[in-house]
Amino acid sequence: MDTILSTIQQLLSGLKFTLGIFILTLLFSIPLGLLIARGRMAKNRLVSTLVRVYISIMRGTPLMLQLLLVYFAPYYVFKINLRDLAVGSLDYRFVATIIGFTLNYAAYFAEIFRGGIQSMPQGQYEAAQVLGFSKSQTYFRIILPQVVKRVLPSVTNEVITLVKDTSLAQVLSVTEMFTAAKNLASSQVSVMPFIAAGVFYYVMNGVIEILMNRAEKKMNYYS
Amino acid sequence: MNVLEMKGIHKSFGDLKVLKGIDLSVAKGEVVAVIGPSGGGKSTLLRCATTLETIDKGSIEIGGMSLCSTVGEKAEYCGKKELAEIRGKFGLVFQNFNLFPHFSVRRNITEALIHVHGKSREEADQVCDDLLLKMGMPDKADAYPCNLSGGQQQRVSIARALATNPEIIFFDEPTSALDPELTAGVLRVIRELAEENMTMVIVTHEMSFARDVADTIVFMDGGVIVEEGPAAAVINNPSNERTKAFLAGY
Ligand SMILES: Nc1ncnc2c1ncn2[C@@H]1O[C@H](COP(=O)(O)OP(=O)(O)O)[C@@H](O)[C@H]1O
């Protein structure tokens, strides 16, 4: 009984990091993704090419490798020592994790958003322009709300993948839930911690699926 | 004074010359119908007048303001502030409506009033209710475009164009995307606007409607105005061979 309780307790303390990575990554990578999408569609060839290269690198290399680079590059390349930098319990390992996840997921989101924005009929822009809406009014009032509806299913996919990807933070020794489960499994010589962690991930994604379905339904008032 | 004054309009897309020196004046209260074969440049002309395309050469004045003029070889456009003001002076009704699908009918009609023209929500709602009554759909304010027939959607888009009280309204084939049985309601609304002396430029293939409603008919083909005159005269008794050939098809 005691082992079960302490197992769950330790998994929950790992879950804190898992949720932290999950929420912060979404918080930063979605706005950044919108920005990158705009850069990708920029008229300026230099900008759009640079952004295209960025996206292709982010999608073409392992996230695990990117995490390691974000963590080690400041020291090995620039001789800046961030590793001793600690804000309370948040040391650079966690910060590097968030930066790495954000840079990676922003690239994926950017491509989804770009698809959504480019699927908008030209007539929507034209109607808005003729009515006198400014560029930013057109974007935020007319285009973006419709894009949200169009991209929601693909965004749901990414969000579910992110839940599972949080386990990659183990390469930077962030004791998120998967690392916690691994440690427990080896100390208890049991697969139970893995199964418990699996249940946590599964439930988390179940909740996400329900919430996103609800959001999709809510936007079904028009077609 | 003319509400619309277009002079010597030239417009090309790449090497394709679409407008080859068009002059078009529309007086206050005048209804001009633009007819002609497909590909003749009618839509492009309306798009140039409504700032959706920029012209290469010529001049455009709307409601007494200069949108662009040509001194040397290239048309020079007015500044941002004037452009915004000019956009408040006209309305455009598209062939395929281009309503905002995520907005209710009411928001489609009031959004620009409130957020571009600074009207209060109460004022805007009043304008919306009056317009919907006029469009014969007073009970549709809370409906969404996807739940309306094509004819109703087009009437909403006419209401949207009228909401800001423009000096002139442009229609680009307002009934071409509609099933035949739905055109009557839209044409009736436009007819009523004509009776109220609304200044309008209407691109249309509805010849009898054009003859009844328009003061002037302009026949466009190959990027030029081939014939222009009083509606009945042009329709019943065209003088140009190309006009005759075109009208014989109706
Ligand atoms: N954006 C564009 N790019 C290239 N060609 C265009 C564009 N818009 C219109 N055209 C061409 O210009 C010509 C006139 O088109 P349009 O003004 O739509 O004629 P109409 O409305 O009389 O049918 C056509 O040959 C059409 O293909």
Ligand SMILES: [Mg+2]
């Ligand atoms: Mg056309």
